[in-house]
Amino acid sequence: MTWVKFPDGLGTVIVDFDDPGVEVSNHYTNMAGHEQTHYYMEDVVIPPENVLTRGEDAFKEQLKALNWERLAVASISNTWALAALEHALEYAQDREQFGQPIAEFQGLEWKLSEMVTHLEASRALTYRAAEDAVARGRVPDPLQTGAANLFSGQTAETVISEALQICGANGYQQGHPLEYLYRLQRGWRFAGGTDEVQKNTIARWLKRGGAPSLLN
Ligand SMILES: Cc1cc2nc3c(=O)[nH]c(=O)nc-3n(C[C@H](O)[C@H](O)[C@H](O)COP(=O)(O)OP(=O)(O)OC[C@H]3O[C@@H](n4cnc5c(N)ncnc54)[C@H](O)[C@@H]3O)c2cc1C
Missing domain, CATH: 1.20.140.10 (Butyryl-CoA Dehydrogenase, subunit A, domain 3)
Structure with missing residues (x-):
């Protein structure tokens, strides 16, 4: 689940990490020894059914x-x-x-x-x-x-x-x-x-x- 900015305000969408435009930038190991990852997203197309929240509220x-x-x-x-x-x-x-x-x-x-x-x-x-x-x-x-x-x-x-x-x-x-x-x-x-x-x-x-x- 990812928070995003729509023209009419913030919202929440589901992003499939296999979609075009989603890039895994780097893995790093945190202090506890667990792996964490940075993702970058550009021009990713989100189907309407993956929009969880949008609008004023x-x-x-x-x-x-x-x-x-x-x-x-x-x-x-x-x-x-x-x-x-x-x-x-x-x-x-x-x-x-x-x-x-x-x-x-x-x-x-x-x-x-x-x-x-x-x-x-x-x-x-x-x-x-x-x-x-x-x-x-x-x-x-x-x-x-x-x-x-x-x-x-x-x-x-x-x-x-x-x-x-x-x-x-x-x-x-x-x-x-x-x-x-x-x-x-x-x-x-x-x-x-x-x-x-x-x-x-x-x-x-x-x-x-x-x-x-x-x-x-
Ligand atoms: C174990 C772990 C799990 C996480 N899981 C997730 C996750 O599932 N999803 C996700 O999106 N993120 C996750 N995070 C990221 C986490 O939400 C961010 O690390 C956190 O919000 C702080 O952002 P930052 O690290 O960029 O620090 P910065 O925002 O750069 O802050 C650096 C320092 O400045 C202080 N600071 C910043 N703004 C203010 C302010 N307005 N007033 C006073 N002090 C301020 C901060 O308190 C901090 O001490 C995780 C982090 C950890 C460590």
């Missing part, structure tokens, strides 16, 4: 879809942070130094406490946006979604980094699950809108609707 529809995508990104970030926390907890309870499991050192207890606290806050923000959307039968609220996306991406990055810290040099080895998660998670602070663009969205809706009520 098309852009609004696209932004609604983006809200769902951002909520999905927040959920994925939370999942990866949880995986990292579980891994670090198990490791800390198993690994012994100075005659005791490292989980018994207060320094690591505090680290684990902060990790789970931030993760719980992040999940609460994400659930709130999702539950609100389902309860009201509409797309997620942009302010709530932006906040969930921004906070979950940053939280997951911190939680995964701290989990790696707890695993010491073991976690720093190539092929270790946390080393991979650390690189993988970084991309979610770009995908679906960068942190900075989330902040732009949050500020726009805050100014439009005011501060969220404490009673909701």
Whole structure:
């Protein structure tokens, strides 16, 4: 699915990558080791049945879809942070130094406490946006979604980094699950809108609707 600019506004179309005019410009490998591709398109003929949205309201529809995508990104970030926390907890309870499991050192207890606290806050923000959307039968609220996306991406990055810290040099080895998660998670602070663009969205809706009520 590709966003396009029509003479009468934006829209969404399905492009067949085998069509004449579609050119794969270059493949590159991202930080997580996954292959991504740039496509260029020139004079590609799109059959009418492949036009999904077009017209005045098309852009609004696209932004609604983006809200769902951002909520999905927040959920994925939370999942990866949880995986990292579980891994670090198990490791800390198993690994012994100075005659005791490292989980018994207060320094690591505090680290684990902060990790789970931030993760719980992040999940609460994400659930709130999702539950609100389902309860009201509409797309997620942009302010709530932006906040969930921004906070979950940053939280997951911190939680995964701290989990790696707890695993010491073991976690720093190539092929270790946390080393991979650390690189993988970084991309979610770009995908679906960068942190900075989330902040732009949050500020726009805050100014439009005011501060969220404490009673909701
Ligand atoms: C893992 C991954 C998956 C992706 N999947 C897709 C996909 O499926 N489809 C797709 O179309 N794209 C996808 N992207 C691309 C992603 O949407 C873009 O990377 C993102 O929108 C930012 O665009 P950019 O990289 O060109 O950065 P730029 O727009 O060049 O931004 C560079 C920096 O400037 C900041 N900046 C830019 N504009 C503003 C502003 N107005 N205010 C404040 N700061 C600003 C940005 O936040 C960023 O820090 C993916 C990216 C990643 C990493």
